[in-house]
Amino acid sequence: MTVLGIETSCDETSAAVVRDGREVLSCVVHTQEQHRPFGGVVPEIASRCHVRLLPGIVARAVEESGVGWDGIDLVAATRGPGLASSLLVGWSFAKGLALSLGRPLRAMNHIEAHLHSVFLDPAAPPPDECLPRVGLAVSGGHTSLFRLDAPDRIAALGRTVDDAAGEALDKAAKLLGLGYPGGPVVDRLSRGRTPREGLFPEGRVREGTLTGGLDPELCWSFSGLKTALLRRVQEAPPKNDDEVAQLACDYQEAVVGALVRRCDLALARTPGAKCLAVGGGVSLNSRLRAALAELCAARGVRLLLALPRHCGDNAAMVAGLAGMGRGIPSPEAFDLDIAPSWPVA
Ligand code: KG4
Ligand code: ZN
Numbered sequence: 481m482t483v484l485g486i487e488t489s490c491d492e493t494s495a496a497v498v499r500d501g502r503e504v505l506s507c508v509v510h511t512q513e514q515h516r517p518f519g520g521v522v523p524e525i526a527s528r529c530h531v532r533l534l535p536g537i538v539a540r541a542v543e544e545s546g547v548g549w550d551g552i553d554l555v556a557a558t559r560g561p562g563l564a565s566s567l568l569v570g571w572s573f574a575k576g577l578a579l580s581l582g583r584p585l586r587a588m589n590h591i592e593a594h595l596h597s598v599f600l601d602p603a604a605p606p607p608d609e610c611l612p613r614v615g616l617a618v619s620g621g622h623t624s625l626f627r628l629d630a631p632d633r634i635a636a637l638g639r640t641v642d643d644a645a646g647e648a649l650d651k652a653a654k655l656l657g658l659g660y661p662g663g664p665v666v667d668r669l670s671r672g673r674t675p676r677e678g679l680f681p682e683g684r685v686r687e688g689t690l691t692g693g694l695d696p697e698l699c700w701s702f703s704g705l706k707t708a709l710l711r712r713v714q715e716a717p718p719k720n721d722d723e724v725a726q727l728a729c730d731y732q733e734a735v736v737g738a739l740v741r742r743c744d745l746a747l748a749r750t751p752g753a754k755c756l757a758v759g760g761g762v763s764l765n766s767r768l769r770a771a772l773a774e775l776c777a778a779r780g781v782r783l784l785l786a787l788p789r790h791c792g793d794n795a796a797m798v799a800g801l802a803g804m805g806r807g808i809p810s811p812e813a814f815d816l817d818i819a820p821s822w823p824v825a
Pocket of ligand 1: 490618619621622645646650661662667760761762763764792793
């Protein structure tokens with residue numbers, strides 16, 4: 481099964497060809513730079529950019545795959561969650577393409593695709609040997625925790641009630657004058673430093689907060705962290721680059737600590753858990769990778785991290801997941817609208 485995947489849920493325009501769910505034949509990703517001066521993604525700029533670039537990127541992905549248009553068995557595209565105007569471009573394009581090629585279409589969930597991204601690494605074990613597992617999708621748009629008992633049995637365990645972890649890092653970087661996106665800069669500045677303890681208390685989700693029925697202990701709140709940083713900077717403005725870097729390191733530690741503690745608790749509550757699978761842009765973070773490795777070693781669980789090129793938004797994870805038989809198939813798919821807040825479970 482050779483799948484052409486399309487991903488346009490935010491500000492990456494991407495197309496990929498993946499065979500049998502795991503073998504990436506091609507993957508073209510364009511990250512839009514136009515948003516940088518705004519310190520965040522501007523939806524209309526993003527969708528207009530997708531409109532301009534997507535046809536060329538899809539053609540390139542097919543060419544680089546070497547299979548040609550005739551070698552494509554299925555078209556799969558992200559239907560949600562994400563920015564509505566961005567999703568509309570990729571999803572409509574995919575419908576037209578599937579019709580013109582005379583191939584079936586599949587509607588894919590973006591978060592579930594992040595959870596699959598770890599299996600695009602040829603060194604990863606087969607997905608069905610990693611059950612049950614805990615999955616964490618952590619990016620600039622989402623922070624969610626799941627338990628997977630079977631490919632089609634996914635239970636939501638936790639999620640953020642306000643900002644995503646990447647968003648929290650991006651906002652901190654902006655406040656510290658480090659530019660956008662902030663995650664990679666914060667990561668770089670923090671290397672080799674020792675975080676000061678207790679400077680940024682972990683945000684807790686209180687009982688009674690709207691968590692959609694999820695256990696508050698497995699949910700996150702990151703918005704207080706950003707306020708704490710703002711207060712700290714106002715009270716004691718960092719005097720030089722070194723003090724800025726130290727604050728970034730302390731802040732990163734609070735974000736990483738919050739992520740790792742929820743993973744630990746989720747693993748503790750998943751009897752027989754074999755793996756922890758982590759995808760999304762923030763999973764590139766070197767401190768998070770090290771802390772998760774420590775956690776998994778202590779728990780005797782295998783850690784599955786996506787290859788760096790598959791951590792951020794990409795179409796290979798979408799095509800791969802479709803190749804595993806997931807997603808909503810046609811003919812139903814042809815009648816589906818986009819779903820900007822489509823839950824995985
Ligand atoms: O998955 P992604 O490309 O797009 C979304 O779906 O959001 O993730 C982007 C996010 C941004 O918030 C960015 O700051 C963060 O991932 N990020 C990082 C690192 N690289 C990217 N966060 C921490 N450390 C990194 N090395
Ligand atoms: Zn994403």
